[in-house]
Amino acid sequence: MTVGRKRGFDENVALDAAMNVFWQKGYLGASLSHLTAAMGINKPSMYSTFGNKQALFVKATSHYVESHMAKHLKILSAPSLSLRDKLMQYMQSVIAMQTEQSQGRGCYLVLCQSEIVSDEIPSEAVSVLEQYDVEAKAIFLSLFESDPESIEKGLDKNAQIHALTIYTVLKGAASMARAGVPCAQLNGVIDNTLTGIGL
């Protein structure tokens, strides 16, 4: 065992609490008082464990992606589903998660990415946000470029546009979810969107 007093809190529980604060308030709106209160610790504990606000944000952002976004991805590679069902179930799953809270919160990433232009966000926080944005776009692009059914239907010819359509609707749905629009209504938007792509 390492020498010294034992940590009186679970690092992952605290990180999850911090993630929820950033999710609700964004980077700028989440003060250290808000964060540490939600995490159930005081500032020195936060600083010694996570570094500083931007380092906490970087960890909280990765934690969001791993705990709330990654699990939906396996739907996109389910071999038994048609391309339409892959995309539909993926989008429905993501949006259901974003409308879960009675006071919907939408998407952590969409919220915080919108703060980048303000020029008030530290560079490491900007980096991680931009990195996930690039990755998300790449996932849809490679799906339309490589999926056999996509190629068969000729959707790979306009893979870029179709990928951007999915991504745009997801971002829009995140805004709508944050504004309190219920999941059921957004499912109709998904249906329209997939029809427009040709699925």
Place this chain on the structure above:
Amino acid sequence: MTVGRKRGFDENVALDAAMNVFWQKGYLGASLSHLTAAMGINKPSMYSTFGNKQALFVKATSHYVESHMAKHLKILSAPSLSLRDKLMQYMQSVIAMQTEQSQGRGCYLVLCQSEIVSDEIPSEAVSVLEQYDVEAKAIFLSLFESDPESIEKGLDKNAQIHALTIYTVLKGAASMARAGVPCAQLNGVIDNTLTGIGL
């Protein structure tokens, strides 16, 4: 003439400058120092002219709607255009405006509406933001409900879903514009969207 020293600045010019700061930074990220510096005045002048930060925000928000959003609306009621062209030209016009700056700023309203859930926005600011959200939704809804071509094609049967689809894509496109995606790519998304609705 009224007695007393004359105002050394143009109220509308100052309001326009304030609008641009809120557009870039949102309500929380726009400090009084940022605002007054951009407006070219000092704090007492700002407070005596506009009241306080939230009153300035309410005026700046209305100014945004009138100077940047209202002008696109006439496209939706152009009698010579098909329903598809009305919606396409409207969306293209809005998105072209949002991608204008090399460092795109997206939509003022979408940005600030995303701050509401943070619970850090004064109530009068929340009210004006929610009011414009309701109005925007109503415009698309009444279009699909009442437009002759919409009725002829049976789109009025699902007017709610179609209206929400347009609005969701516009919000998503605003996020994309803010992230720097060029106008040309988003025009492809518009095309997909209108196809999905059945236009």
Place this chain on the structure above:
DNA sequence: ACAAAAATATACCTATTGGTACAATATAGG
């Protein structure tokens, strides 16, 4: 039992936040 190490609580730091008091400066009417 005791020293070293780690985590905690409290109090503090400087900078900035939204907002004002007050004195100096213009302006118009009498």
Place this chain on the structure above:
DNA sequence: CCTATATTGTACCAATAGGTATATTTTTGT
């Protein structure tokens, strides 16, 4: 020209921001 009125510049206010110094508590190895 002088007074009333309105705007301006400067300096300030309390509260909070992100971050830290320090002393206290708790733990383990010797």
